[in-house]
Amino acid sequence: MTRLGVLLSGRGSNFLAIAEAINNGSLHGCEIVLVLSNKADAPGIDAARQLGLEAYAIPSKGIPRQEHDRQMIAALQEAKVDLICLAGYMRIISPEFIAAFPNRILNIHPSLLPAFPRLDAQGQALEYGAKVAGCTVHFVDEQVDHGTIIVQRTVPVLDDDTHDTLAARILEQEHQAYAEALQRVLSGEYRIEGRRYIRK
Ligand code: GRF
Secondary structure (H helix, E strand, O other), rough: EEEEEEEOOOOOOOHHHHHHHHHHHOOOOOOEEEEEEEOOOHHHHHHHHHHHOOOOEEOOOOHHHHHHHHHHHHHHHHHOOOOEEEEOOOOOHHHHHHOOOOOOEEEOOOOOEEEEOOOOOOHHHHHHHOEEEEEEEEEEEOOOOOOOEEEEEEEEEOOOOOHHHHHHHHHHHHHHHHHHHHHHHOOEEEEEEEEEEEEO
C-alpha cells in the first residue's frame, strides 16, 4: 500500500475526488494517511476529518518558507508518506522539500502546461482567447508548474464561457485526471526520458 499525503489550501475538491476514487476501487494500491493544509480554515481539512482521515493545518502565515517547509516535511515523514499530492496547495515549495521526496510529489494545474502557469490559469486562457483549455498533472520540480507531465485532459472554450463556467468544465476533468495520473505512477510502469513520461 502506497501511503499518500495530500496538501491543500482550500475547498479540497481534488482531494475528495482522490478519496472517492480510492473508496470506489477505481484507484487502488494506495491509501490517504495524512491531509495537511497551510491554512487553518481550509474547508478541505474539515472534509477530510469527516471522512475519518488524519488532517490538520500547519499555518504558514508569518513563517519563513524554509521553516514552514521543514515542519511540513517532518509531519509527512512522521506519517511515513510515500507519495505527495498537491491539490490546490497555494504555496511554492522549497528545493529542500522537493529533495526530501524526489519524483514523489505530484501537482495538478488547471491549464494545458506550459500554457498559463501560476495563478488564475482559467482566467488567463479565457482572456488570451484560447479555444482549448484543460488541466495537467505533473511531477513537481524546482520550477513552478514545470515538471514532467503525467496526464493532460482537454476541454473546449465556448464562446459564451465565463470564468466560472470554464473553471467548472476544467475542474470536472481535473477530478478524473488526478486519479488517472496516480494510478499510472503507482503502477510503476513508466520511465522518464528527459522531460518525457513514457508508459512501458
Ligand atoms: C484546482 O483548480 C487545481 O488545479 C489548482 O487549485 C484548484 C484547487 O481546487 N491547483 P480544489 O481545492 O481541489 O477544489
